Amino acid sequence: xxxxxxxxxxxxxxxxxxxxxxxxxxxxxxxxxxxxxxxxxxxxxxxxxxxxxxxxxxxxxxxxxxxxxxxxxxxxxxxxxxxxxxxxxxxxxxxxxxxxxxxxxxxxxxxxxxxxxxxxxxxxxxxxxxxxxxxxxxxxxxxxxxxxxxxxxxxxxxxxxxxxxxxxxxxxxxxxxxxxxxxxxxxxxxxxxxxxxxxxxxxxxxxxxxxxxxxxxxxxxxxxxxxxxxxxxxxxxxxxxxxxxxxxxxx
Amino acid sequence: xxxxxxxxxxxxxxxxxxxxxxxxxxxxxxxxxxxxxxxxxxxxxxxxxxxxxxxxxxxxxxxxxxxxxxxxxxxxxxxxxxxxxxxxxxxxxxxxxxxxxxxxxxxxxxxxxxxxxxxxxxxxxxxxxxxxxxxxxxxxxxxxxxxxxxxxxxxxxxxxxxxxxxxxxxxxxxxxxxxxxxxxxxxxxxxxxxxxxxxxxxxxxxxxxxxxxxxxxxxxxxxxxxxxxxxxxxxxxxxxxxxxxxxxxxxxxxxxxxxxxxxxxxxxxxxxxxxxxxxxxxxxxx
Numbered sequence: 001x002x003x004x005x006x007x008x009x010x011x012x013x014x015x016x017x018x019x020x021x022x023x024x025x026x027x028x029x030x031x032x033x034x035x036x037x038x039x040x041x042x043x044x045x046x047x048x049x050x051x052x053x054x055x056x057x058x059x060x061x062x063x064x065x066x067x068x069x070x071x072x073x074x075x076x077x078x079x080x081x082x083x084x085x086x087x088x089x090x091x092x093x094x095x096x097x098x099x100x101x102x103x104x105x106x107x108x109x110x111x112x113x114x115x116x117x118x119x120x121x122x123x124x125x126x127x128x129x130x131x132x133x134x135x136x137x138x139x140x141x142x143x144x145x146x147x148x149x150x151x152x153x154x155x156x157x158x159x160x161x162x163x164x165x166x167x168x169x170x171x172x173x174x175x176x177x178x179x180x181x182x183x184x185x186x187x188x189x190x191x192x193x194x195x196x197x198x199x200x201x202x203x204x205x206x207x208x209x210x211x212x213x214x215x216x217x218x219x220x221x222x223x224x225x226x227x228x229x230x231x232x233x234x235x236x237x238x239x240x241x242x243x244x245x246x247x248x249x250x251x
Numbered sequence: 252x253x254x255x256x257x258x259x260x261x262x263x264x265x266x267x268x269x270x271x272x273x274x275x276x277x278x279x280x281x282x283x284x285x286x287x288x289x290x291x292x293x294x295x296x297x298x299x300x301x302x303x304x305x306x307x308x309x310x311x312x313x314x315x316x317x318x319x320x321x322x323x324x325x326x327x328x329x330x331x332x333x334x335x336x337x338x339x340x341x342x343x344x345x346x347x348x349x350x351x352x353x354x355x356x357x358x359x360x361x362x363x364x365x366x367x368x369x370x371x372x373x374x375x376x377x378x379x380x381x382x383x384x385x386x387x388x389x390x391x392x393x394x395x396x397x398x399x400x401x402x403x404x405x406x407x408x409x410x411x412x413x414x415x416x417x418x419x420x421x422x423x424x425x426x427x428x429x430x431x432x433x434x435x436x437x438x439x440x441x442x443x444x445x446x447x448x449x450x451x452x453x454x455x456x457x458x459x460x461x462x463x464x465x466x467x468x469x470x471x472x473x474x475x476x477x478x479x480x481x482x483x484x485x486x487x488x489x490x491x492x493x494x495x496x497x498x499x500x501x502x503x504x505x506x507x508x509x510x511x512x513x514x515x516x517x518x519x520x521x522x523x524x525x526x527x528x529x530x531x532x533x534x535x536x537x
Contacts, residue, residue, distance in 0.1 A: 048428060071430040079428075086425035088418045098411070099418050103430015106411065115412040123411070160429065 001025055002047070002078065002168050002199065007056035009042045016042040017223045019056065024168060024201055029194045031210035031231060032203045033245055034220035040203050041083065043220065044172050047201075048080045049073040060168070074103040079166035083173040083203075085157040089146025093137065093156050094127070096145045100163025101126045123163075130159045134189060151182030158189065168199040175206045187213055207247050211235045219244050254382030259504040260497070261380070265389035265458065266472075267496020268396040269295075270515075272451045273473025274480060274488040275403065276444040280330070281482040282420040283440035284433075286337075289348040290329050292470025293355035294445050298322045298452025299461040300363050303370045311373050318453040319446045326445020330438045352466060359463040367460030392454045399447055400489055406443075416440060471512050472499060475519035494518065 002024040009017040017039050024030050034040050045051030047058055049070040058066040065076050074080075079100075088096050101123045106115045114120060131138050137159050140148065145156055154174065161169060171190065175183040183206075191213060194200045204210035211217060211231045219227040219234070221244045227234060234240060241247050273291055280288045298318045305314035329351055336343040372388035379385075407413040419426040419436040427433060459465075472495045479495075480488030498518050499511040 050424075050427065069432070070427045071432050074428065074430045082425060082428055086422055086428075088421045088425065090421055091414065091417065095414055099414060099426075099431070100429050102411070102415050102418075106415065106430075112412070115415070116406075116410050118409040118411065120411050164429070 001059075001061055002201070003057075003059040004043070004047060005057045005059065007043075007046050007058065008054040009039075009046050009051050010054045015054075015223065017046065020046075020220070020223070020225055022218055022225070022228075024199050026167070026199055027194070027197050028216060029191070029200045029214045030202070031214035031217040032201060032220060033207055033210055033217060035244070035246065036205075038220040038244075039223040040220055041172070042223070044080065044083075044170060044203060047073070047078065047170060071103050074164050074166075075107075077165070077167040079161035079164040079169055081154075081157045081161045081169065081171040081174070083176065085150075085153045087145040087148075087153055087156055087160070089144070091145060092141065093143050093145050093148070094141040096156055096160050097127050097130060097137070097141075097163055098123050100130075100160035101165075104164055126163050126165065129165075130162045133162060133193065134159050136185075151178050151186070154178060154182070154186055155189075158186065162193075166198065168201065169193065170201045170203070172203045174202060174204060175209055183209065207241070207245050255504055257381050257383035259500050261383055261385045261389060262504070263497035263500030264493070265386075265392050265455075265496070266500050267493035268393045269451060269455050269469065269492075270472040270476045270495050270499075271489045271492025272396045272399060272447055273469055274476030274492045275400065275485045276448050277474055277477035278480055278482055278485055278488050279403070279444040279447075280437075280440050281477070283416050284330075284334060284344075284437040286333060286344040286348065286437075287474070287482070288326075288329070288333075288441065288444065289345070289470060289474075290326070290352045290355065290466075291444070291448060291473055292466030292468075293352045294322045294326055294448035295452035295455065295469050296359065296461060296463070296466045297325060297355070298449030299456025300359060300368065300452075301449070302453035302456055303363070303368045303461065306370050315450060315453045319449040322449025322452070323442045323446040326448070327438050327442040329445075330441025331434075333441075334434055334437045352470070355466065356463045363461075363463075365463060367462050368456075369460040370457055372457035386458060388454065388457050392451070392458070395450065395454055399450065400485065403443075403447070403485065412439070468512060472496075472515040475515050478519055479522050491522075 004020060004022040006019045006021055007017055008019055020043060032040055046053055049072060053066050057064055060076050060078060065073050105111055105120055105122050134155060136155055140152060174186055190200050202210055211234060214231045217231040217234045218225055226244050227240045273295060276291045280286055301318040301321045302314055305317045333344040333347045336347050374387035377384040377386050407417055415431045416436050419431050419433055423433055476488050476492035476495055479491030495515050495518055498514050502510050502514040
């Protein structure tokens with residue numbers, strides 16, 4: 001269970017999140033929607049440990065995970081697929097995947113000493129596990145990540161996040177700049193991960209897509225949660241959709 | 252004349268090896284942290300001084316290991332201070348390393364005095380080649396630099412830690428998200444760079460008496476080599492350093508030794524001008 005409780009995030013004098021509360025029960029597929037500047041990126045930053053909280057807390061299974069930085073968060077089982085993929089472009093797909101497990105494996109003095117070597121048994125085992133989940137990656141392993149298509153890169157970014165063996169996967173803008181067919185395939189993967197018990201938090205601009213995949217949705221506007229409830233309900237709530245997201249009801 | 256030319260060539264090779272490895276030290280730190288570490292020359296001098304003391308108690312190889320460990324630790328401390336200081340201002344690291352480099356002179360004088368310190372080379376007999384003298388120590392320096400270059404390449408391209416360092420350099424944001432800690436990586440980069448500087452200093456110090464202010468004469472051509480390598484490429488830095496070694500050595504043999512620094516800077520300016528001209532003509536940015 002991931003709980004974001006009354007979180008406030010400030011950039012200097014500017015307050016980007018004014019007390020946001022979000023609950024992600026185990027195995028749930030949650031969508032976070034909102035227009036540009038609604039506070040979605042700040043929320044991702046707050047959960048991932050990249051942004052310090054001015055107040056409020058982020059808990060995972062009851063334990064506070066905020067205030068210790070992103071390494072702590074990923075070790076605790078919350079992995080992020082960042083907006084814009086953010087791969088290590090000059091490295092191979094295989095090395096990108098391997099690095100996804102860095103926070104979990106290069107732990108302590110022993111882990112540090114072992115990291116001087118090239119082969120890390122635990123990491124290679126994790127690569128096999130991820131290839132089982134995303135078989136499309138197999139043929140890309142030797143390619144330089146920067147040379148892949150957008151869809152392939154997004155697949156690698158998801159794979160890299162899965163390397164940390166997370167219980168919560170935070171996906172920031174899955175569909176951005178990708179062809180519908182590719183997005184569909186990626187979404188299928190997320191749904192099957194979700195079916196295996198992984199909680200998914202999908203931050204999306206593509207409302208239709210996000211509402212179709214998720215069970216619960218939150219709508220952010222001006223750094224505040226304006227709506228939360230079952231996704232199916234929101235899909236028919238024309239008032240909320242037009243007021244905060246600028247779209248018509250989908251059903 | 253031929254023997255002068257040969258002499259210039261041999262001396263230039265040793266100098267070039269020194270500049271190359273100092274330049275690569277700059278690159279290692281800059282790639283990971285974006286900091287131009289101006290204490291790089293001082294770390295070489297520290298390595299030489301520690302070597303001079305250690306040779307009183309230890310055999311050559313053991314003394315080298317101690318020098319390398321001491322400079323690695325010193326560099327890690329500099330890194331930790333500088334990277335923490337960056338929170339104050341993005342310009343803090345440059346000024347801090349400059350300050351530490353200048354302060355190091357005072358520390359060296361306090362510990363080792365202001366007279367030049369020298370110690371014997373591993374093999375002292377010079378070899379005569381075509382009227383010019385080669386010191387075996389110069390060849391050892393060259394060999395060590397080549398081996399170091401290969402080891403560093405293997406470390407960065409093969410080891411898990413090396414890949415994490417590369418990841419931190421390529422995309423700091425994504426690196427943090429997978430659990431690569433930037434402060435730790437930056438400190439490690441400083442330590443690795445410090446170890447290479449210490450090793451080089453320990454060997455180079457047997458060729459030229461060590462003085463507290465020698466760090467400037469080492470850092471300037473080293474930095475020039477790194478800039479030629481665009482602060483990114485160890486291979487281009489290696490070549491740049493070797494060329495600078497030849498130029499400064501020729502200036503010393505055929506011109507005047509006091510123009511060596513100026514010659515290094517002239518080469519640097521020339522390379523930068525050529526690169527700028529290429530960019531203006533729409534050529535590739537190399």
